[in-house]
Amino acid sequence: MSEKLTPQFRPSDHDIRSVDAMCVNESELSHPWWYNFKYSVAGILFGIVLVKAEIVSWFRIQEMFRLQSFHMYGIIGTAVVIGVISVALIKKLRVKTIYGEPVTFQSKTFSRGHIFGGLLFGFGWALTGACPGPLFAQFGTGGLVVLVTFLSALAGTWVYGYFRDKLPH
Amino acid sequence: MEFLTKPWPWWVAGTFIGLLVPTLLILGNKHFGVSSNLRHICAACFPANIGFFKYDWKKEIWNFFFVGGILAGGVIAAVFLNAGEPVQVHPELVNDLAAYGVGQPEGLLPADLFSFDSLMTVRGFIMIVVGGFLVGFGTRYAGGCTSGHAIMGLSNLQWPSLIATIAFMAGGFAMTHLLLPLILSL
Numbered sequence: 505m506s507e508k509l510t511p512q513f514r515p516s517d518h519d520i521r522s523v524d525a526m527c528v529n530e531s532e533l534s535h536p537w538w539y540n541f542k543y544s545v546a547g548i549l550f551g552i553v554l555v556k557a558e559i560v561s562w563f564r565i566q567e568m569f570r571l572q573s574f575h576m577y578g579i580i581g582t583a584v585v586i587g588v589i590s591v592a593l594i595k596k597l598r599v600k601t602i603y604g605e606p607v608t609f610q611s612k613t614f615s616r617g618h619i620f621g622g623l624l625f626g627f628g629w630a631l632t633g634a635c636p637g638p639l640f641a642q643f644g645t646g647g648l649v650v651l652v653t654f655l656s657a658l659a660g661t662w663v664y665g666y667f668r669d670k671l672p673h
Numbered sequence: 674m675e676f677l678t679k680p681w682p683w684w685v686a687g688t689f690i691g692l693l694v695p696t697l698l699i700l701g702n703k704h705f706g707v708s709s710n711l712r713h714i715c716a717a718c719f720p721a722n723i724g725f726f727k728y729d730w731k732k733e734i735w736n737f738f739f740v741g742g743i744l745a746g747g748v749i750a751a752v753f754l755n756a757g758e759p760v761q762v763h764p765e766l767v768n769d770l771a772a773y774g775v776g777q778p779e780g781l782l783p784a785d786l787f788s789f790d791s792l793m794t795v796r797g798f799i800m801i802v803v804g805g806f807l808v809g810f811g812t813r814y815a816g817g818c819t820s821g822h823a824i825m826g827l828s829n830l831q832w833p834s835l836i837a838t839i840a841f842m843a844g845g846f847a848m849t850h851l852l853l854p855l856i857l858s859l
Contacts (some may be wrong), residue, residue, distance in 0.1 A: 518726040523767045524823030525712070526834070527704035527731060540738040541698055547742020548749065550693060553748035557686030561781035563762045569849035575683050580823060581685025583694075584676040587828025590695035599699060612816070612826065614833040621814025622837045623820075626844015628807030630853060633782065633799045635819040636708040636812060639805075640740045644747030644841055645736075645781045650787055653805035660809025661711040664726035671814065 524617065524668075533603055544555070554641040562633025569630055615673045628660075678756035694828050703735055706821035708812035710740050773857040796859040815840065 522528045557579060558564045566575035580596070594607050601607060629635055632653050634642055639657060642650040664671075679756045695704040718725040763780045771777075777786045791797030812818040815837045816827060823841065826834025 508827070510847075514775075517728050520724070521733065523708050523725065524816040525706075525762030526817035526826055527706035527709055527736075529701075529735065530705055531702065534740070535732070540735050542744035543697070543703065543735045543739040544694060544745070546700070547739040547744075548746035549742075551685050551746020551748075552750040552754065553681065553689045553745065553746075555747050555781070556683040556754060557681040557683065558760065558781060559686065560747070561760060562783060562787070563760060563766065563778055564782070566766055566849065567763050569845045570763075570766060572766055575738045579687040579690065580682030580819070582684055583691040583824050586688060586691025587824055588830065591698075591712070591828045591830075592692070594695060594698060595850070597697075599746045601699055601702050603675040603741075603754055604700070605702055607702050609829050612831050612833045613705035614811075614836065617814045618822075618833050618837040618838045619815075621811045621816070622840025623844035623847070624807050624816055625811025625850040626819065627719050628804045628809075628811055628839045629819075629841065630845040630848035631856075632808060634805075634808065636808065637743060637818070637820050638710065640707070641747030641750075641807065642782070642795045643744055644745045644751035647788070649787055649792060649801065650782075652715070652792060653787075653808075653813070655817060656802045656805025657716060657809030658711055660806035660811070661813045662719065662721075662726075662809075663806075664813045665712070665715060666721075668725050 522610075526612070531605065534603065550637070551641045551644070554638050557647055559644060560638040560642045562632065565629065565633040579626045617671070620672065628657075675756075678754050680761070690771060690824065691828075694825060697739075701735065703739075705737075705825040707743070708809075708818035708821060710735065710736050711809050713737065714811060717798070758814060770857075775857070794859075799856050799859070800856060811844075 507616055518528065518530055533666055556561050559576070559579060564573065568576035599607055633655060636657070693703050697705050706818065713736060715732050716726040716728060716730040724767070759779045760781055767778065770783065775783050786797060786800055792801055792851065817834070817837065821839065822834040822837040827838065
């Protein structure tokens with residue numbers, strides 16, 4: 505996205521959150537905070553899969569980039585096929601959430617950041633063997649040093665935010 | 674129990690991760706994505722008056738519950754579903770790494786590269802700190818990571834996500850084949 509975060513546009517809170525983000529959520533519902541635990545259950549299952557299918561493994565990521573294993577391609581490919589079918593069905597059947605809210609989708613506009621940022625993330629992925637999801641699950645397997653990887657990633661995001669307006673988009 | 678403790682096949686993992694997409698949408702219109710959490714943590718803890726971090730991060734609080742779950746799931750899998758067998762790695766990769774003094778694989782991460790001892794070396798510092806920094810910087814610059822772009826974005830047929838995914842892979846191949854050999858020999 506190319507819009508600048510300058511005050512004269514007075515962007516709404518949702519506008520700011522939407523910048524450089526795939527997943528932004530707006531709900532008019534106000535639930536007690538503990539309703540969010542259902543997402544923790546989904547996260548726990550995801551974390552178990554990330555470790556048990558060795559997606560968090562530095563070796564599996566290296567094998568992927570060295571074309572020595574089909575494993576990661578199979579995982580991402582299967583997930584995308586099921587995701588595409590699911591999203592198509594949700595749109596076609598106008599499936600609502602369990603609280604009766606409509607499920608909404610936003611289209612993303614292309615920016616050069618998708619290429620520049622994508623390449624930089626690719627470098628980091630091959631070095632650490634972790635994309636952000638597995639980074640959280642690596643804590644369970646990789647020991648305390650993964651905390652350093654995590655804090656470095658946090659610093660990277662912060663530095664990006666600091667220099668965002670000066671970078672090509 | 675044995676089928677749980679052995680490494681899970683790709684089609685089990687792929688099916689499960691694919692089903693996360695409709696699950697999160699139906700649970701509350703949530704779009705699958707993880708890297709935004711790094712931004713929400715920045716917004717919550719050190720916004721430093723930067724416009725990019727000045728928003729109501731509490732509206733995305735579900736995401737913290739989600740990654741808290743990922744963390745807990747990782748621990749559960751490592752502690753309770755672990756047969757304790759060394760990880761199987763392609764023999765060519767094992768040989769390549771041995772040439773750089775990286776020993777026989779045991780855990781999911783090579784201990785000779787990812788440890789506090791290694792962190793104090795130039796090689797380990799680049800792999801852990803520079804690598805981590807690039808993950809955080811790159812994913813936000815690209816507007817998403819493997820979950821947000823490669824899984825959620827492609828599921829929603831977004832062509833910018835396809836370009837981002839191709840860039841992720843291109844970056845990974847370039848690092849692995851061009852730069853990593855140099856870094857490993859440091």
